[in-house]
Amino acid sequence: MAAQALHLVPPTSVAEPLLRARNVTLEYRSEGRVLRATDGVSFDVYRGDRFVLLGPSGCGKSSLLKAAGGFVAPAAGSISVGGELVRGPGPQRMAVFQEFDQLPPWKTVKQNVMFPLLASGRAKRHEAEERALHWIAKVGLDGFADAYPHTLSGGMKQRVAIARALAMEPEVLLMDEPFAALDALTRRKMQEELGRLWEEARFTLLFVTHSIEEALVVGNRILLLSPHPGRVRAEINSHQFDLHSAGGAEFQAASQRIHHLLFGADGAAHEAAPHPAAQGTALTPAAADAETARQA
Numbered sequence: 659m660a661a662q663a664l665h666l667v668p669p670t671s672v673a674e675p676l677l678r679a680r681n682v683t684l685e686y687r688s689e690g691r692v693l694r695a696t697d698g699v700s701f702d703v704y705r706g707d708r709f710v711l712l713g714p715s716g717c718g719k720s721s722l723l724k725a726a727g728g729f730v731a732p733a734a735g736s737i738s739v740g741g742e743l744v745r746g747p748g749p750q751r752m753a754v755f756q757e758f759d760q761l762p763p764w765k766t767v768k769q770n771v772m773f774p775l776l777a778s779g780r781a782k783r784h785e786a787e788e789r790a791l792h793w794i795a796k797v798g799l800d801g802f803a804d805a806y807p808h809t810l811s812g813g814m815k816q817r818v819a820i821a822r823a824l825a826m827e828p829e830v831l832l833m834d835e836p837f838a839a840l841d842a843l844t845r846r847k848m849q850e851e852l853g854r855l856w857e858e859a860r861f862t863l864l865f866v867t868h869s870i871e872e873a874l875v876v877g878n879r880i881l882l883l884s885p886h887p888g889r890v891r892a893e894i895n896s897h898q899f900d901l902h903s904a905g906g907a908e909f910q911a912a913s914q915r916i917h918h919l920l921f922g923a924d925g926a927a928h929e930a931a932p933h934p935a936a937q938g939t940a941l942t943p944a945a946a947d948a949e950t951a952r953q954a
């Protein structure tokens with residue numbers, strides 16, 4: 659029996675990345691002008707990673723996430739998932755965005771979560787309903803299955819969007835600043851709950867933020883991107899950090915190190931002006947310092 663079992667073990671010992679981004683250059687064209695959002699960005703995301711794209715406003719984080727989702731095609735380079743080139747959106751790559759209006763308002767919470775399951779043919783009505791109720795409970799929305807989005811708080815709407823994405827059991831969960839529009843306490847709670855969901859379901863996460871603190875808390879690996887156009891500055895490991903370590907010396911040191919890697923020793927920010935929607939939470943040196951101070 660043992661010999662037979664040994665025979666079945668594949669000869670490879672090195673894991674293949676689940677998502678591969680290779681020299682990804684993203685451009686937007688309008689009225690004859692070309693705007694380069696990212697320049698030759700490469701990274702590998704492994705199964706079960708909580709991989710964070712971190713960089714100042716306008717460095718192309720959202721553009722990279724959209725490219726991974728198949729909503730934007732690279733001008734050069736490629737993104738593949740499970741060895742297959744990303745050519746368009748697909749049910750194996752579900753996204754959660756920052757905006758609270760990502761849920762169709764005419765559908766209840768349950769109908770919202772069921773919709774991708776039914777539309778993609780992943781589940782028939784009965785199974786879709788079961789799965790939806792399971793994930794609605796998992797994100798703490800028991801009792802709200804029949805509520806409409808306009809009756810929910812921002813945090814609750816984000817929970818629905820997370821349930822909707824995870825119910826699909828995607829290969830990769832894409833999240834673009836999903837907690838950025840929430841108040842500080844709710845944001846912290848949502849970060850904690852995302853960690854708890856990951857502990858349970860071990861999905862692969864590609865997460866965008868411009869908050870150093872959030873990157874350290876959420877991620878196990880962080881890709882640092884330069885200001886516009888985004889280029890890879892560095893990649894760091896951050897698996898040792900969580901919300902409980904956020905006030906500690908090691909966390910502060912990592913935060914400072916990232917700050918230096920992003921902005922240089924003089925702390926001068928060369929990046930474009932913060933996105934209007936970012937409202938002062940953009941990763942400028944001042945904001946990053948404030949974050950560090952908040953944790954102290």
Ligand SMILES: Nc1ncnc2c1ncn2[C@@H]1O[C@H](COP(=O)(O)OP(=O)(O)OP(=O)(O)O)[C@@H](O)[C@H]1O
Nearest residue numbers: 686693695714715716717718719720721722868933
């Ligand atoms: N649809 C679009 N058309 C034209 N230019 C765009 C479009 N989307 C983004 N850009 C430009 O591409 C660059 C990168 O934008 P992107 O939204 O990816 O940055 P970001 O890192 O997500 O910023 P933020 O932290 O503010 O969300 C910016 O200069 C932006 O103006």
Ligand SMILES: [Mg+2]
Nearest residue numbers: 719720721834
């Ligand atoms: Mg963005």
